[in-house]
Amino acid sequence: MRNIYLCGFMGCGKSFMGQKLSEKLGCTLVDLDAYIEEKEGMTIPEIFEKFGEPHFRRLEEKYIREMPINSIVATGGGAVINPVTAETARNTGNVVFLDADFELCYSRIKGDTHRPLVMKNTKEQLKELFDKRREIYLKHSDFSVNSNLSETEILDMILEGIK
Numbered sequence: 617m618r619n620i621y622l623c624g625f626m627g628c629g630k631s632f633m634g635q636k637l638s639e640k641l642g643c644t645l646v647d648l649d650a651y652i653e654e655k656e657g658m659t660i661p662e663i664f665e666k667f668g669e670p671h672f673r674r675l676e677e678k679y680i681r682e683m684p685i686n687s688i689v690a691t692g693g694g695a696v697i698n699p700v701t702a703e704t705a706r707n708t709g710n711v712v713f714l715d716a717d718f719e720l721c722y723s724r725i726k727g728d729t730h731r732p733l734v735m736k737n738t739k740e741q742l743k744e745l746f747d748k749r750r751e752i753y754l755k756h757s758d759f760s761v762n763s764n765l766s767e768t769e770i771l772d773m774i775l776e777g778i779k
């Protein structure tokens with residue numbers, strides 16, 4: 617099986633659906649954010665604070681090349697915005713965009729102190745980022761799935777898409 621890379625805005629359900637997919641397909645789930653934190657021995661807020669966002673983007677670019685084969689990868693919300701990271705993902709698997717509405721994403725991420733972009737941006741700024749990124753997720757993914765639907769529906773659509 618080629619890898620499945622789940623992408624989309626913060627709060628769209630990448631980690632949650634990744635867990636469901638890995639249970640269903642019986643393969644490993646790798647959370648790219650958690651992988652980076654482990655490799656670097658720092659949390660994401662610490663990386664952002666100490667080295668800045670561009671450095672974090674380079675870490676994503678580097679570590680996505682280490683994803684094991686036959687796995688589901690839950691990427692961070694900005695990972696596939698970087699064309700180099702997106703290309704690595706597309707060369708080794710299917711990139712699936714979990715397309716959820718901004719309000720749904722926002723209701724899940726608001727006030728989250730583990731997400732530096734949520735801490736430093738207003739709701740309006742996040743909505744702007746969401747709109748800008750949505751075009752790029754569409755461009756950099758193999759297919760998208762309406763992620764406002766139920767867990768079962770989303771799962772079925774992903775499984776259909778990777779056939």
Ligand code: S3P
Binds near residue numbers: 692732
């Ligand atoms: C980010 C999303 C986060 C994490 C980092 C930056 C982004 O992952 O990678 O805080 O730029 O959208 P989640 O999408 O899992 O929250």
